[in-house]
Amino acid sequence: MSTDFRPRSLPLFTLLALFVVALSFAACGDDDDGATATPGDGTPTDGPTATQPADIGAVSVLGQWGGAELETFESVVAPWQTETGGDMKFTGTRDIISLLTLNVEGGSPPDIAIPSEIGLLRKFARAGDLVPLSACGLEEEVRANFPQAFIDLGTVDGELYGFFFKADGKATIWYNPGFFADQSYEPLTADATFDDLLALSQEIEDDGVVAPWSIGVESGGASGWPGTDWLQAILMNNVDGGLVANDGLVDGSVPWTDPAVKEAWEKLGEIALEDGWASQGSGDGIVATNFLDAIFPLFEDPPEAALHHQAGFAAGAIVEQFPNAVAGTDFDFFPWPGGAVIGSADIVYAFNDDEATCSMMKYLATAAAQQIWVEAGGAISPNTGVELSAYPDAVIANAAERLTEAETFRFDLDDSIGGATQQAIWAGVLEYVTKPGDLDSILSGIEDAAVAQRAAAEEE
Amino acid sequence: MIGRRWWVPWLWLAPTLVLLGVFLVYPSIDTIRRSFLDTGSDSWVGLDNYQFIVENPQPLVADTHSALMNNVLWMTMFTLFTVAIGLGIAVLAGRVRYEAVAKATIFIPMAISFVALSVIWRFMYEFNSDIGTVNAVTTGAGGLLRDIGMDSNLSEPTAWLQNDGSPQTVFTDAGPDDLPGPFQINNMALITVGIWNWTGFTMIILSAGLKSISTEVLEAARVDGANEWQIFRRITVPILSPTIVVVSTTLIIQTLKTFDLVWVMTGGRFDTDVVATLFFRQAFVIGDFGVGAALAVVLMLFVVPIMVLTIRRFQFQEEIR
Numbered sequence: 001m002s003t004d005f006r007p008r009s010l011p012l013f014t015l016l017a018l019f020v021v022a023l024s025f026a027a028c029g030d031d032d033d034g035a036t037a038t039p040g041d042g043t044p045t046d047g048p049t050a051t052q053p054a055d056i057g058a059v060s061v062l063g064q065w066g067g068a069e070l071e072t073f074e075s076v077v078a079p080w081q082t083e084t085g086g087d088m089k090f091t092g093t094r095d096i097i098s099l100l101t102l103n104v105e106g107g108s109p110p111d112i113a114i115p116s117e118i119g120l121l122r123k124f125a126r127a128g129d130l131v132p133l134s135a136c137g138l139e140e141e142v143r144a145n146f147p148q149a150f151i152d153l154g155t156v157d158g159e160l161y162g163f164f165f166k167a168d169g170k171a172t173i174w175y176n177p178g179f180f181a182d183q184s185y186e187p188l189t190a191d192a193t194f195d196d197l198l199a200l201s202q203e204i205e206d207d208g209v210v211a212p213w214s215i216g217v218e219s220g221g222a223s224g225w226p227g228t229d230w231l232q233a234i235l236m237n238n239v240d241g242g243l244v245a246n247d248g249l250v251d252g253s254v255p256w257t258d259p260a261v262k263e264a265w266e267k268l269g270e271i272a273l274e275d276g277w278a279s280q281g282s283g284d285g286i287v288a289t290n291f292l293d294a295i296f297p298l299f300e301d302p303p304e305a306a307l308h309h310q311a312g313f314a315a316g317a318i319v320e321q322f323p324n325a326v327a328g329t330d331f332d333f334f335p336w337p338g339g340a341v342i343g344s345a346d347i348v349y350a351f352n353d354d355e356a357t358c359s360m361m362k363y364l365a366t367a368a369a370q371q372i373w374v375e376a377g378g379a380i381s382p383n384t385g386v387e388l389s390a391y392p393d394a395v396i397a398n399a400a401e402r403l404t405e406a407e408t409f410r411f412d413l414d415d416s417i418g419g420a421t422q423q424a425i426w427a428g429v430l431e432y433v434t435k436p437g438d439l440d441s442i443l444s445g446i447e448d449a450a451v452a453q454r455a456a457a458e459e460e
Numbered sequence: 461m462i463g464r465r466w467w468v469p470w471l472w473l474a475p476t477l478v479l480l481g482v483f484l485v486y487p488s489i490d491t492i493r494r495s496f497l498d499t500g501s502d503s504w505v506g507l508d509n510y511q512f513i514v515e516n517p518q519p520l521v522a523d524t525h526s527a528l529m530n531n532v533l534w535m536t537m538f539t540l541f542t543v544a545i546g547l548g549i550a551v552l553a554g555r556v557r558y559e560a561v562a563k564a565t566i567f568i569p570m571a572i573s574f575v576a577l578s579v580i581w582r583f584m585y586e587f588n589s590d591i592g593t594v595n596a597v598t599t600g601a602g603g604l605l606r607d608i609g610m611d612s613n614l615s616e617p618t619a620w621l622q623n624d625g626s627p628q629t630v631f632t633d634a635g636p637d638d639l640p641g642p643f644q645i646n647n648m649a650l651i652t653v654g655i656w657n658w659t660g661f662t663m664i665i666l667s668a669g670l671k672s673i674s675t676e677v678l679e680a681a682r683v684d685g686a687n688e689w690q691i692f693r694r695i696t697v698p699i700l701s702p703t704i705v706v707v708s709t710t711l712i713i714q715t716l717k718t719f720d721l722v723w724v725m726t727g728g729r730f731d732t733d734v735v736a737t738l739f740f741r742q743a744f745v746i747g748d749f750g751v752g753a754a755l756a757v758v759l760m761l762f763v764v765p766i767m768v769l770t771i772r773r774f775q776f777q778e779e780i781r
Contacts, residue, residue: 424518452517459502
């Protein structure tokens with residue numbers, strides 16, 4: 001009946017309208033990658049009559065921070081804004097490699113970029129996109145105030161392009177001191193061995209109270225990276241010739257199929273794949289558990305696991321999840337047995353030497369600027385001018401001391417390599433943890449990627 | 461009169477042509493050009509990038525074969541199930557009194573953006589069954605089965621987004637661990653989310669089509685003694701078939717564009733890459749614009765036959781009018 005149609009047409013029309021709304025939402029959903037913030041708009045202390053400093057203009061900064069971290073960075077930049085009258089246009093994205101590549105490729109790079117990956121630095125520097133620190137008259141100051149390891153990392157073909165801002169120490173094993181005391185487990189020291197670590201794990205497993213380890217490597221498209229930290233810690237500390245192999249993997253003189261490298265992967269398997277050692281249960285559980293979620297089982301009440309390998313940022317994550325947790329009594333770390341230190345850091349480099357850009361670069365390199373974040377917590381400054389007493393608690397001060405005074409220090413392995421090889425290493429970790437039998441083909445797959453990447457880099 | 465001059469239609473077309481030129485034609489031509497250039501688009505490499513896609517030399521970095529097969533899987537499974545379920549609901553919902561409520565409920569997911577949807581379903585599929593609803597249900601069911609003496613893999617949580625084994629291994633170890641090609645637990649889990657999202661769309665379009673079928677035809681069939689199933693098979697579906705084709709075409713093009721769902725939920729890991737995610741990673745994460753552009757061109761080539769078919773059918777319909 002055609003009369004049926006009229007009353008029904010109304011809900012149908014409503015639904016179609018909804019559909020249009022849905023489409024527009026879907027379209028909006030695509031650009032929530034980047035968050036733009038312009039901090040320091042209000043300068044409450046300066047009245048309209050106060051003498052304004054010469055306005056040097058705005059500086060665009062591309063970084064990775066959002067939320068609380070961005071607020072901290074804004075407080076770092078605030079004194080510079082007051083002093084120079086400059087303005088910062090900050091864009092934060094978790095996908096900095098894509099966005100930065102896209103911006104540079106499209107001919108509109110930011111003034112300053114602060115990524116944590118250093119593979120891009122070489123690429124941009126060789127393509128002539130970057131200005132060296134000397135162009136801003138900053139080179140001597142950086143050379144004087146940063147450890148040599150960090151100077152080397154910022155140098156491409158003899159020219160210094162970048163300095164480091166916010167560092168983190170890796171190769172640390174987190175534990176719950178209260179629980180360790182209850183069970184009378186002893187945290188290991190830097191001069192322990194890999195066998196000591198296995199023995200401690202076995203002891204915890206035998207007691208049967210908790211699983212020895214909590215391990216999770218899920219991280220969206222970057223899934224697998226926590227496994228690369230494991231591999232590097234083992235390679236540098238517990239494999240004969242591991243340091244040489246580590247450096248060789250970065251410069252290409254040692255292939256991924258090298259026996260030392262393979263030994264590191266197998267030792268990772270001795271812990272992660274040992275039946276019952278990971279509280280996540282199995283390889284599938286490890287790859288399906290988010291790296292942040294994997295930190296928390298140690299500090300639940302009652303704990304579900306005893307040990308967790310993660311970089312220094314774990315402390316911040318623990319405090320955020322358990323606001324009452326106290327550094328040193330509720331959570332602490334011991335160094336990976338062997339004591340070699342691995343670090344990662346956000347590198348700062350500039351794409352031009354405008355007055356405003358240089359002024360901000362100079363400011364960010366100072367101990368005074370870096371100390372602001374250190375005091376806010378959750379960061380280590382590679383600038384040797386920052387006093388250990390500036391750190392908010394003993395745990396992070398300890399981590400800072402380890403990092404700036406390390407005898408053996410290397411930058412994060414996969415971040416040093418970057419590109420397709422880094423993707424292959426991450427994918428390799430995931431495959432090894434779920435299908436350990438394929439190790440040889442995984443390693444030759446990574447080596448293929450590394451060879452292709454070097455060949456492409458030489459052509460350019 | 462101004463309307464008679466030859467250039468007037470072009471004047472009205474100009475804004476559209478400029479926009480199309482800047483945002484569609486130029487990027488397409490530039491993408492095709494880059495697909496024959498090297499990583500940084502500096503020198504010509506002939507067909508090397510296409511050879512990379514065909515030979516798949518680096519499955520750890522960019523598994524081109526798996527991505528292509530996954531797109532085919534999406535195209536078939538997603539389209540088939542979305543149309544079938546949408547049609548079923550459209551027919552059944554038309555027969556109940558609370559039709560509007562039923563349809564609105566099915567349609568609501570359509571109002572959620574793909575990224576938000578993906579974030580929600582990441583929680584649904586979470587491995588830890590204290591958080592993941594799907595695993596809470598399956599492990600619960602597994603527990604019940606165990607109580608009545610049936611052993612199944614259900615008692616253990618499944619890594620829905622990571623496990624690339626055969627779908628039946630969720631229930632039992634019998635059968636092959638790895639079915640050939642893209643039939644993986646994680647692909648099925650992703651496609652299910654797509655189906656959940658798009659069923660409302662097919663339902664609305666098909667149900668509009670259903671309303672246009674004259675009741676005389678249906679009554680005539682009933683008088684002739686046809687049962688409801690026969691009416692559905694022999695009358696409803698044939699009359700609806702042009703609409704079904706339109707819907708399917710829309711869905712197929714949708715599957716070729718699949719990106720956000722995979723990118724947010726798995727990042728393309730564990731062999732869940734589709735061509736769109738692979739080309740994005742290759743170009744903008746790894747910085748290899750050559751292979752990235754070549755993959756984009758392959759994606760374009762996939763769309764061409766579908767486009768041609770649609771336009772042909774359109775012209776045909778215009779003719780018979």
